[in-house]
Amino acid sequence: MTYTQKCPECGSTQLIIHKERGEVICKKCGLVVEEKIIDHSQEWQEFDSDKSEKRRRTGAPLSYSRYDMGLGTDIGQRGDLFQLEGKGMSKFFRLRKWQYRISTAIERNLKLALAELKRVASYLKLPKSVEEEAARVYTMAVQRGLVRGRSMESVVAGALYAACRRHEVPRTLDELSEASGIDKKEVGRTYRFITRELGIRILPSNPVDYIPRFASALKLTAETQSKSVEILEMAENSELTSGRGPTGIAAASLYVAALLNNEKRTQREVADIAGVTEVTIRNRYKELFTKLKLKDKLKHIKKIAA
């Protein structure tokens, strides 16, 4: 999908389309250009090219929030039985019994898991699309028997984390951990496990995605927010971001931006919101200073203030 509009505020053409929020946001100045956009894209995922061609928009949409997407198939009880006798008959009954057992086991599991998933998702105020994605991931995990040996809750948390990352509405591992009551390490472990097993590729999370949330939690102005995005881009160009924790970088750039805009927040405050320590912020923004030569700028501003 392309978006060719210009930002009416600053004229920038760098507009970000946020499907889950239904908003178009200017990357430069943070202005919400358009909101409550209707998502016209198809709501299902495609597994292979063969099936995707057969998809038609008829009937109720497929939903991964339902354990069998409303499309279960059972081995029948009557009708085609008359052709079988003896061995065939007993085999048939055995199959039916197992199918019943397996499907009820999976169903029970999914029922519980999806309820848990719903709870955690709403606790974190996650958009519906992420919830669906997580449900899909979880369903695949169950079908592949990846839940065995792991607690259901931790797999749910892992699936949610993966879904968040994919939809670029990042929540930190800490937040997932707090919402689900699962140890942070455990969430990370199962997250890595299921994404590896299911072959889900995830882009490394972008620090910019954290900025709006952190900024609003710190009650910073929009100017500061876009300032920090600016700093973030400069940092990225100077190769300062690779290999570092995205939250730390986001926190540091916010801290610096707040300083530059005379909206000073203590390192402690920023650190708490971002879920990193003050030390990390110090290290990051020390790097920002030396590499980006922000030092002079800051001194300049201080002089004006004094």
Added chain:
DNA sequence: AAGACGAAAGTGGTTGA
């Protein structure tokens, strides 16, 4: 007194043999 700073030691995860 609170915040900022930095050194040093410890932790969990990744990588490469």
Added chain:
DNA sequence: TCAACAACTTTCGTCTT
């Protein structure tokens, strides 16, 4: 499977406002 390694945290003492 193990050791080396980088990033990050914890802790604590010192400096600045």
